[in-house]
Amino acid sequence: xxxxxxxxxxxxxxxxxxxxxxxxxxxxxxxxxxxxxxxxxxxxxxxxxxxxxxxxxxxxxxxxxxxxxxxxxxxxxxxxxxxxxxxxxxxxxxxxxxxxxxxxxxxxxxxxxxxxxxxxxxxxxxxxxxxxxxxxxxxxxxxxxxxxxxxxxxxxxxxxxxxxxxxxxxxxxxxxxxxxxxxxxxxxxxxxxxxxxxxxxxxxxxxxxxxxxxxxxxxxxxxxxxxxxxxxxxxxxxxxxxxxxxxxxxxxxxxxxxxxxxxxxxxxxxxxxxxxxxxxxxxxxxxxxxxxxxxxxxxxxxxxxxxxxxxxxxxxxxxxxxxxxxxxxxxxxxxxxxxxxxxxxxxxxxxxxxxxxxxxxxxxxxxxxxxxxxxxxxxxxxxxxxxxxxxxxxxxxxxxxxxxxxxxxxxxxxxxxxxxxxxxxxxxxxxxx
Ligand SMILES: Nc1ncnc2c1ncn2[C@@H]1O[C@H](COP(=O)(O)OP(=O)(O)OP(=O)(O)O)[C@@H](O)[C@H]1O
Ligand SMILES: [Mg+2]
Numbered sequence: 382x383x384x385x386x387x388x389x390x391x392x393x394x395x396x397x398x399x400x401x402x403x404x405x406x407x408x409x410x411x412x413x414x415x416x417x418x419x420x421x422x423x424x425x426x427x428x429x430x431x432x433x434x435x436x437x438x439x440x441x442x443x444x445x446x447x448x449x450x451x452x453x454x455x456x457x458x459x460x461x462x463x464x465x466x467x468x469x470x471x472x473x474x475x476x477x478x479x480x481x482x483x484x485x486x487x488x489x490x491x492x493x494x495x496x497x498x499x500x501x502x503x504x505x506x507x508x509x510x511x512x513x514x515x516x517x518x519x520x521x522x523x524x525x526x527x528x529x530x531x532x533x534x535x536x537x538x539x540x541x542x543x544x545x546x547x548x549x550x551x552x553x554x555x556x557x558x559x560x561x562x563x564x565x566x567x568x569x570x571x572x573x574x575x576x577x578x579x580x581x582x583x584x585x586x587x588x589x590x591x592x593x594x595x596x597x598x599x600x601x602x603x604x605x606x607x608x609x610x611x612x613x614x615x616x617x618x619x620x621x622x623x624x625x626x627x628x629x630x631x632x633x634x635x636x637x638x639x640x641x642x643x644x645x646x647x648x649x650x651x652x653x654x655x656x657x658x659x660x661x662x663x664x665x666x667x668x669x670x671x672x673x674x675x676x677x678x679x680x681x682x683x684x685x686x687x688x689x690x691x692x693x694x695x696x697x698x699x700x701x702x703x704x705x706x707x708x709x710x711x712x713x714x715x716x717x718x719x720x721x722x723x724x725x726x727x728x729x730x731x732x733x734x735x736x737x738x739x740x741x742x743x744x745x746x747x748x749x750x751x752x753x754x755x756x757x758x759x760x761x762x763x764x765x766x767x768x769x770x771x772x773x774x775x776x777x778x779x780x781x782x783x784x785x786x787x788x789x790x791x792x793x794x795x796x797x798x799x800x801x802x803x804x805x806x807x808x809x810x811x812x813x814x
Pocket of ligand 1 (some may be wrong): 759
């Protein structure tokens with residue numbers, strides 16, 4: 382092919398391709414301007430050829446282009462820039478739907494060195510490729526990704542809520558089955574406790590009577606014949622009668638104490654398993670609190686000052702003896718949580734159809750990993766013999782039966798607040814129970 386023919390073919394292609402092609406010399410005089418450039422810039426080739434690029438298009442990024450051209454000149458190699466780095470070189474309109482979210486034609490540009498016979502770069506030819514479709518597609522993908530991400534977050538939230546609901550169901554199922562077990566155990570223990578208690582009463586009486594008889598014998602000891610006296614004295618020494626007398630009374634008293642403790646535990650178990658008293662009556666919670674404070678005064682007075690912040694409370698339809706037990710558990714727990722001396726604050730009030738009783742202490746607080754176990758039956762952090770771990774689980778089920786709930790807020794080292802929420806009018810099943 383002749384040189385002329387090749388040039389003509391080159392111009393022909395440059396004018397027909399759907400790519401912008403233009404060239405500038407090293408002073409940015411325009412030397413080539415194809416039809417694509419003319420159409421989109423609305424400047425015909427005849428208007429711009431031989432003129433300075435930046436005078437024709439002052440909006441172009443001049444510094445950046447100068448750097449590019451110098452780069453191509455120095456390295457004698459082409460340079461490329463993608464729309465993701467610089468959305469466009471010329472601000473051309475595009476004919477895609479507005480909904481695409483792209484305001485102007487996106488362009489990929491290539492800067493090609495045009496060399497003379499001795500290989501020096503004399504001009505730079507720039508191609509401007511319309512990549513608006515790719516950009517729109519990419520933005521749609523990004524929007525879909527963001528929507529998916531939002532959906533995923535929504536799902537994670539739902540899963541968390543499901544887990545919480547599941548935990549609650551498991552907790553109340555656990556309480557229900559332990560309740561049944563406790564009811565059985567309480568029932569079985571009740572009988573033996575009854576007769577052991579009554580036998581122990583008789584035993585104490587008999588022991589007393591025997592002692593009286595023994596005293597009578599001791600009174601006439603001197604009147605016995607000498608050899609009988611010697612035999613009796615030997616037997617008395619053998620069993621250490623003086624010690625036995627003292628210890629017998631102690632043993633019986635201790636056993637009765639122990640039995641009382643067992644009775645209290647059985648009582649807790651009964652309450653826990655919904656046995657015993659269930660008649661509801663209108664009650665003044667402030668009165669309940671005050672009488673409970675009297676009962677536990679001994680446990681509290683050496684540990685804490687009690688501050689009462691009583692609000693206005695209507696009478697509540699409830700089983701007062703059971704709520705007393707709840708308050709007692711909370712107050713005793715509060716006192717036991719305090720090292721040295723602290724403060725227990727009791728706040729009451731009404732919010733709409735609910736009343737609350739909050740017991741706050743300045744005690745040790747509860748570690749976060751223990752917080753979800755404190756309502757479990759038999760969960761205790763107290764030394765063996767001090768706590769049974771039933772206080773809070775009993776309280777929980779009592780309050781639940783009244784249609785209320787117990788909330789807890791605790792900071793380790795600062796203290797704990799238990800808040801009992803109760804409905805002013807209990808729901809029907811609780812009232813009927
Ligand atoms: N006010 C409080 N401050 C710190 N820890 C507390 C408080 N109340 C309860 N706890 C923790 O919760 C545990 C369970 O309390 P709960 O009343 O059920 O049982 P307990 O007090 O250990 O025994 P008891 O059956 O004698 O009441 C306690 O052992 C303690 O670790
Ligand atoms: Mg307790």
